[in-house]
Amino acid sequence: MKGWRAQPGRLAAIALLVALALFAIIKTDDVMRANALVAEEEAAMDGAAILASSLSSELDKFSLLPLALAEDPQVKALVAGDRDAARALDRRLETLASQSDAAAIYVMDAQGLTLAASNHALPTSFVNSNYAFRSYFREAMDKGSSTQFALGTVSRKPGLYIAARVGPSNAPSGVVAVKVEFDRTEENWRRATRGVYVTDREGVVLLTSEEAWRFHLTGSAPAAPRDPAEDLRQFGIAELPRLELPLAGASGEIVQVPLVEAQQAIGPAGWDIHLIVDPGPRVAAALATGRLVLVSIAVVVFAVIFALFAANRRRRAHEEAVVAQRTRTLREQLSQANRLATLGQISAGVNHEIGQPVSAIRVFAESGSKLVAAGETGQAAQNFSEIVSLADRIGAITSELRRFGRRQPGEKRIVAIGEIIDGALLLLRDRIHSHGRDIDLPEEDLRRVTVEAEHVRLEQVLVNLLQNALDATDFGGRIAIEIALLPDAVHLHVVDEGHGIPAASRDTLFHPFATSKDDGLGLGLVIAREIMRDLSGDLVFDANRQHTTFTMIIPRHR
Missing domain, CATH: 3.30.565.10 (Histidine kinase-like ATPase, C-terminal domain)
Known part of the structure; x- marks a missing residue:
């Protein structure tokens, strides 16, 4: 009878311990998850700042090149009508493009006709192509310099066009343009991050670690209607699709925790870089750490109970070591006897x-x-x-x-x-x-x-x-x-x-x-x-x- 009366008390104590353990696990998980998300957001902002700084440095490297070439005597002579200088300038631009890692450098006259280009010897040569329809050409002629991200009409590869006017504003004689492609940058992003993309002022994705995201409109894009004809000329797409966020993982798997997106402005270009981070691994590690702390506490509580078992294990280990030593000795003796x-x-x-x-x-x-x-x-x-x-x-x-x-x-x-x-x-x-x-x-x-x-x-x-x-x-x-x-x-x-x-x-x-x-x-x-x-x-x-x-x-x- 006493055993039966005592059993409900033991069951209640066990139930209370289980409830306390569950409560401790839930509260610990909440705290660790919140801390992990805050830390992941801070890390994402730092990562976005680093990527933005790196991309800005790359843009700065090319921004001065067309301005310097616009003042070059050989360039000025060419756009002024000295067509004999074209072929020598072709070779010079080819060398300069190779040294600066530019995709193409070319010189156009006041009507937009390309007179000399670094890719003059390639099937995709710009020579004799007219780019007066490009906004970077028109703006450079009007304002002195311009940039535009667009899909190449010849190469069909996207890139940033940086242009500078040749001659004074009252008598412009041509434009020097440099095309910059970002294949290496995007490849580095693919290897190092879960997802990165760069948008322009209008929210269009220009650069990205995922090719399927390029030339999509993000949620930050303005609601004003776009010009399909202009988009077709610039991006090769008349109607830009929407990029839906939050995104799934880069390989298509379903993430367990909502992805974190960090955004950082890129100064002169008017671009924004977006870094997508999966906080799942950090959250999982934080939850594991929290639960490890709880387990450690439980281990300390029950350490005394397992002390006897530890002593017994040591005794058995000693016995096994003695047996192993005797076995080795016997094997050596058998080997010697065999010899x-x-x-x-x-x-x-x-x-x-x-x-x-x-x-x-x-x-x-x-x-x-x-x-x-x-x-x-x-x-x-x-x-x-x-x-x-x-x-x-x-x-x-x-x-x-x-x-x-x-x-x-x-x-x-x-x-x-x-x-x-x-x-x-x-x-x-x-x-x-x-x-x-x-x-x-x-x-x-x-x-x-x-x-x-x-x-x-x-x-x-x-x-x-x-x-x-x-x-x-x-x-x-x-x-x-x-x-x-x-x-x-x-x-x-x-x-x-x-x-x-x-x-x-x-x-x-x-x-x-x-x-x-x-x-x-x-x-x-x-x-x-x-x-x-x-x-x-x-x-x-x-x-x-x-x-x-x-x-x-x-x-x-x-």
């Missing part, structure tokens, strides 16, 4: 490899002594040279034996793959010859490929694979070592045309104690794969090849 067993298997061949040079040394030494006594020093010197060569051979064999049997294989180093192959063949040479085997080796350029590994452990794996291949092939059977290079690894294949591996045994090749040999323990391939994986590689059986193939996957040296 020693391999040495035992090849010891007879190695003794024979050493015995022959020792006997030859004795013969050369005895005959050398007799030759010295007989005064035949030249022949004696040749005998002693043979003794040195045979001693070097014995030294190489014993050195390879010592290194192969070492308990600690050593640190990883950069080694040529051919060095591994040569070491394995040196240990197995007598057995290979006595069984009438020929092992096909890879080409020399492949043998020079370097890997980063432990020489002894790679050699141990290769010796095991070669011994298995020797056991599986009859007298004169073919065994090959092949190398395939991949971008990040070297694949060393040991191929034999022997008895093959039954299909029923392939699934258990790398299982401990699974063997087809009467005297085998079934640990050789298991240890070999463990060694390769410990070296960040692998050992696999390639079932797709025609002949029995084991592949050592060795990471390449970078």
